[in-house]
Amino acid sequence: MTEDDRARAATIFDVARLAGVSHQTVSRVLNDMPNVRPATRQRVENAIKQLRYVPSPAARAMVTRRSRTIGLITTGSADYGPSSTALHFNETARDARYAVITAGLLEADAVHVRSAAELLVRQNVEAIVLIVQQRAAVEGIAGVDLGVPVVAVASEDRGVPHRVQLDQYAGSRAAVDHLAALGHRDIRHIAGPADSMDAAERLRGWFGGLAAHGLVSREPMVGDWTPASGYAHGVRLAAEGAATAVVVANDQMALGLIRAYTEAGLSVPGDLSVVGFDDIPEAEYLSPPLTTVRQDFTVLGRAAMETVLEVLGERPPEAGAVAAVSGVSLVQRGSTAPPAALAGSEIEPSHNALSRPS
Structure with a gap:
């Protein structure tokens, strides 16, 4: 790939990684919004120049537009529990007038999960839900600043701030x-x-x-x-x-x-x-x-979407970040x-x- 090819392939996430900021911070700089520190703005502008990044209209609008779309990442085979949970999550999302974009992964390593999350964010999802069993899948997204909240359906605390689980x-x-x-x-x-x-x-x-x-x-x-x-x-x-x-x-x-x-x-x-x-x-x-x-995978799927609505401000927040579902x-x-x-x-x-x- 030539230098010109690399420049054309640059994305808002490439700029964010090079500048050490979230993609939403890059969007704020692109939209000339005021709530960015001068030093941070300078790093972003330098990264844009270095990568010769040309923002798309979608990237410029990413920080301001409501899409009423949720990203869902599932991993592994179509086991009964995760697939049932995903089904009832989708039903609850539809009842709340949200669309769901699903990324199903065979590989649950950190690279694939992070890549899927970035792809979903590019499609302007307002939150991402993980329905996973593998630790690596959760750890691959924990601590990464995607600019949108992440909710994990997971039995262990692996660094994702919002989590639902059955006991x-x-x-x-x-x-x-x-x-x-x-x-x-x-x-x-x-x-x-x-x-x-x-x-x-x-x-x-x-x-x-x-x-x-x-x-x-x-x-x-x-x-x-x-x-x-x-x-x-x-x-x-x-x-x-x-x-x-x-x-x-x-x-x-x-x-x-x-x-x-x-x-x-x-x-x-x-x-x-x-x-x-x-x-x-x-x-x-x-x-x-x-x-x-x-x-009770029905109640688990519903709890995942209810938690999304809480972190998006559409429901009163419950005490604590972990919803232990009785099911x-x-x-x-x-x-x-x-x-x-x-x-x-x-x-x-x-x-x-x-x-x-x-």
Whole structure:
């Protein structure tokens, strides 16, 4: 690329990076607005000259125009939870008379997420929402001055000032409480990927639940959310034959686990009690019907848009920057029962605060 090509390719974001300011500051300089310090204005003007940047009409208007458009960034595969959350976010945005521009990414690294965010800002979105599980996706945008507010649907604090979440920890604790109340003492865990914030919180809840009941924690197995990984770990557990119960970090892996036990000539819940996570639509129709932690993705998607409206000044702000949505409950079905050694014993059913029948 020649020097002329580079000059023609320069954008308002290139100018902002070179000058060390936000793109909105560049817009203020371009529009000759007064609220820019002289030294900052000089840096921006020098960057414009160095890059030979020619602003477009859209760039000049970027700081002053209301678009009633929100940018949405999603990452990874079309898993049930994130896709359901995005669906209800879109519905709530439409009800509030906002349009949504979605950037779906297969790669969740910082470079791709930042690039997607800048692309959305170029389209004059008023805010950006992240519906992600990977830490890198949130960290890639945290601390970057995009000139618009960012709201993350994320289970961990990774530097984005506005965040909504469901209590993954409490859900996993409820699963362990349920199994312990049935009499299980060897409760294993198949975790999600190591870079997943949701998986980390569910893993933490499993550890916390075992500690609360005085139970020994064995090395958790790590899957990738797919039925295939659940199946592989199920083959291993069936061969070992020691565990009597397992908390699985999502329903898809639980499905694979049950298949492995069936093929091994073992039964669920006779030989192994299984608790999943998410309550996908198929969970109730598995054989046996799956005990699982239900997450209310409807309320989570709505909460994300409500938070956007708050930061844009269209709703009264709530106390604090993190909205902990109450939408997690244990649904008891046929995949859990007392361990075989206690069959026929009188065991009190689990009635913790997050439990509910199917």
